[in-house]
Amino acid sequence: MRNFKMLIRYDGSRYKGWQRLKDNDLTVQGKLQEVLNRFAGTYVEIIGSGRTDAGVHAKGQIANFHLDTDASPEDLLNYFNRYLPDDIAVIELKECAPGFHARFNAISKTYRYTIRTSNIPNVFKRKYEYTYTDYPLDVEKMKKAAAYLIGTHDFMSFCGNSHMKKSTERTIFSININEKESVINIDYTGNGFLQNMVRIMTGTLIEVGSGKRDPESIPSLLEGKKRSLAGFMAPPQGLCLMNVDYSAKG
Amino acid sequence: MRNFKMLIRYDGSRYKGWQRLKDNDLTVQGKLQEVLNRFAGTYVEIIGSGRTDAGVHAKGQIANFHLDTDASPEDLLNYFNRYLPDDIAVIELKECAPGFHARFNAISKTYRYTIRTSNIPNVFKRKYEYTYTDYPLDVEKMKKAAAYLIGTHDFMSFCGNSHMKKSTERTIFSININEKESVINIDYTGNGFLQNMVRIMTGTLIEVGSGKRDPESIPSLLEGKKRSLAGFMAPPQGLCLMNVDYSAKG
Numbered sequence: 156m157r158n159f160k161m162l163i164r165y166d167g168s169r170y171k172g173w174q175r176l177k178d179n180d181l182t183v184q185g186k187l188q189e190v191l192n193r194f195a196g197t198y199v200e201i202i203g204s205g206r207t208d209a210g211v212h213a214k215g216q217i218a219n220f221h222l223d224t225d226a227s228p229e230d231l232l233n234y235f236n237r238y239l240p241d242d243i244a245v246i247e248l249k250e251c252a253p254g255f256h257a258r259f260n261a262i263s264k265t266y267r268y269t270i271r272t273s274n275i276p277n278v279f280k281r282k283y284e285y286t287y288t289d290y291p292l293d294v295e296k297m298k299k300a301a302a303y304l305i306g307t308h309d310f311m312s313f314c315g316n317s318h319m320k321k322s323t324e325r326t327i328f329s330i331n332i333n334e335k336e337s338v339i340n341i342d343y344t345g346n347g348f349l350q351n352m353v354r355i356m357t358g359t360l361i362e363v364g365s366g367k368r369d370p371e372s373i374p375s376l377l378e379g380k381k382r383s384l385a386g387f388m389a390p391p392q393g394l395c396l397m398n399v400d401y402s403a404k405g
Numbered sequence: 406m407r408n409f410k411m412l413i414r415y416d417g418s419r420y421k422g423w424q425r426l427k428d429n430d431l432t433v434q435g436k437l438q439e440v441l442n443r444f445a446g447t448y449v450e451i452i453g454s455g456r457t458d459a460g461v462h463a464k465g466q467i468a469n470f471h472l473d474t475d476a477s478p479e480d481l482l483n484y485f486n487r488y489l490p491d492d493i494a495v496i497e498l499k500e501c502a503p504g505f506h507a508r509f510n511a512i513s514k515t516y517r518y519t520i521r522t523s524n525i526p527n528v529f530k531r532k533y534e535y536t537y538t539d540y541p542l543d544v545e546k547m548k549k550a551a552a553y554l555i556g557t558h559d560f561m562s563f564c565g566n567s568h569m570k571k572s573t574e575r576t577i578f579s580i581n582i583n584e585k586e587s588v589i590n591i592d593y594t595g596n597g598f599l600q601n602m603v604r605i606m607t608g609t610l611i612e613v614g615s616g617k618r619d620p621e622s623i624p625s626l627l628e629g630k631k632r633s634l635a636g637f638m639a640p641p642q643g644l645c646l647m648n649v650d651y652s653a654k655g
Contacts, residue, residue, distance in 0.1 A: 166528045212529075236524050241531045274486050278416045279462075279533060281491045 156221045159231065160251040163187070163216040166242040168282050168392065172209045173216070183207075183243055187218070190238045194231070195222055204257045204264065204399040208351060210391030212283060215265075215398040219257045257399075263328060265344045265398040268357045268389065273337035284338070285393030292364035294334045299370035300363040301330040301341075303377070304356060311380040313359070315351025315388065323349055323380075332360075342397070351388055359386030406471045409481060410501040413437070413466040416492040418532050418642065422459045423466070433457075433493055437468070440488045444481070445472055454507045454514065454649040458601060460641030462533060465515075465648040469507045507649075513578060515594045515648040518607045518639065523587035534588070535643030542614035544584045549620035550613040551580040551591075553627070554606060561630040563609070565601025565638065573599055573630075582610075592647070601638055609636030 163183075171180045187201050204217045224231075232248040239245070271277065271286045304327055311323040327345040341360065343353050359376070362368045368386070376384045413433075421430045437451050454467045474481075482498040489495070521527065521536045557576040564573050577595040584590075591610065593603055609626070612618045618636070626634045 164528050166531075214529075233524060236526070241526050242528050244526050244528050246525055274483060275496055276486070276491050276494045278414050278492050278494050279464075281416075283529060 156223050156253070158219055158221050158251050158253050158255055159228065160217065160219045160249055160255060160257070161232075161235075161245050162247040163213060163218060164244045164246055165213050165216065166282070167207060167210050167212045169242065170209065172211065173203055173205075173207045173213075183213075183216075184218075186239060186243055187235070190235055191220060191222075193238070194226075194234050195224070202257045204261045205347070206350075207396055208354070208391050208394070211394045211396070212392075213396040216396055217257050217261070217399040217401075219251060219255055255401075260401050261347075261399050262402070263344055263346055263400040264348065264396065265342055265400075266348065266353045267395050267397050268341045268343070268353060269393050269395070270339040270341070270357075270361070270389075271337055272339060275337075282392055283395065285390050287361060290365035292339060292361065293366070294332055294339060294364065296366075296370050297339075297341075297360045297364040298332050300360055300368075300373050301332060303370070303373035305330055308377050309380060310349055310352055310377070312376050312382055312385045313352045313355045314349040314382065315355060316349070317382065319349065325349065325352070330356075353394060354389045354391065355382075355385050355387075357389040357393070361389065362386040406473050406503070408469060408471050408501050408503050408505055409478065410467065410469045410499055410505060410507070411482075411485075411495050412497040413463060413468060414494045414496055415463050415466065416532070417457060417460050417462045419492065420459065422461065423453055423455075423457045423463075433463075433466075434468075436489060436493055437485070440485055441470060441472075443488070444476075444484050445474070452507045454511045455597070456600075457646055458604070458641050458644070461644045461646070462642075463646040466646055467507050467511070467649040467651075469501060469505055505651075510651050511597075511649050512652070513594055513596055513650040514598065514646065515592055515650070516598065516603045517645050517647050518591045518593070518603060519643045519645070520589040520591070520607075520611070520639075521587055522589060525587075532642055533645065535640050537611060540615035542589060542611065543616070544582055544589060544614065546616075546620050547589075547591075547610045547614040548582050550610055550618075550623050551582060553620070553623035555580055558627050559630060560599055560602055560627070562626055562632060562635045563602045563605045564599040564632065565605060566599070567632065569599065575599065575602070580606075603644060604639045604641065605632075605635050605637075607639040607643070611639065612636040 165183050170183050173183045191199050201218050201220045228248045235245040269284045271284045307326040310325050329344045331342040333340050415433050420433050423433045441449050451468050451470045478498045485495040519534045521534045555577050559574050561573040575597050579594045581592040
């Protein structure tokens with residue numbers, strides 16, 4: 156049995172996220188499964204690095220699958236891209252170590268959230284940005300607030316799943332906020348993220364930037380461990396999974 | 406009466422082009438008219454630099470309109486962007502000389518056609534590119550062929566309107582072809598373009614690049630003055646109006 160690793164990009168606009176839940180849900184994993192199952196003539200599970208929410212995009216999703224085949228990685232890559240819809244693409248596909256597991260071996264992930272702060276939309280990127288113009292955003296305050304989120308914390312207050320029974324502790328390695336010509340990009344790198352966590356952190360940082368919250372309110376918000384203490388959930392279209400890291404830490 | 410000039414961007418995917426033909430056609434001009442007419446309380450004609458075909462995009466369309474108003478250009482710009490759909494944006498709006506006419510005063514226009522030559526689509530730009538993978542494209546041959554198109558010629562063979570009764574003579578100032586990482590951009594600058602002309606030139610250049618035609622066949626093609634002599638019409642989504650020039654020539 157050979158093990159294959161692939162780098163996937165998708166425009167998540169029309170999908171109910173990565174994960175295949177019910178047979179009729181339109182999901183990215185489901186579309187990939189359809190193509191791979193057809194190639195293999197049987198069900199071959201595609202293991203993603205993790206789920207992305209409905210409407211969220213990816214430039215660097217990673218997945219792997221085990222398959223007994225004589226086909227070359229290039230043949231497989233071409234097969235995927237021939238039959239996938241044009242909003243999903245396999246960018247790279249190569250054979251990997253037999254024990255590689257896209258979810259278990261992931262050390263860190265980087266998500267980017269893109270906010271446009273101008274009334275003038277970018278018509279060509281409008282599906283990949285969230286336009287926020289209610290108040291001007293003070294990026295320095297957002298950076299101060301973000302600093303409190305970095306490190307190992309219980310992120311219960313930032314978890315969109317109120318029935319979460321597993322640990323809600325996660326480690327955020329870095330949050331980089333950059334502003335350029337009416338666009339604010341927030342890059343979050345961490346060892347993992349809870350459901351909706353990046354979008355809730357983004358909504359909270361926007362509330363700080365707009366003056367509704369103080370940066371110094373973040374520690375008590377983390378300590379309170381209640382979703383209602385955090386900010387609004389920023390909409391999905393501004394979010395993109397940029398990278399999944401499997402190399403040794405540090 | 407004040408005269409206002411505006412710079413407009415649009416994703417043309419869902420429009421039947423720039424021009425308002427019938428009341429029910431979904432057009433870019435129609436959408437702009439709706440907003441301006443509402444602002445003015447009466448019909449105020451928006452004069453575009455020229456038409457773009459159905460499905461063609463613009464980063465630099467120019468239009469003007471005459472209006473008796475106390476509103477500032479900024480107020481007008483904000484009004485447009487508040488009520489326009491998110492695939493049309495007014496990027497700049499300023500008062501201009503009373504005699505300025507977006508169509509008559511245009512000295513040159515630049516269109517870009519974008520071809521992707523890889524089987525791996527760019528999922529985020531797929532609506533703004535034409536993917537051509539039938540044969541590899543020889544860009545040097547395309548450049549040779551393009552050189553024959555530069556200058557003043559009768560472009561009848563490149564005109565999509567078979568009932569064209571006006572002059573089909575146009576001057577092309579430059580055609581620049583650049584290839585970078587599976588993307589070929591062709592920038593056409595000319596004093597004006599006939600209906601579908603840029604797309605037919607692009608299809609013809611693709612046929613040259615793929616080896617179906619010789620670069621040296623272009624002069625006889627121009628001389629023949631028959632649409633059937635030229636190549637296929639490249640699809641609209643790869644085309645974008647980049648710039649309209651009103652400054653003095655050269």
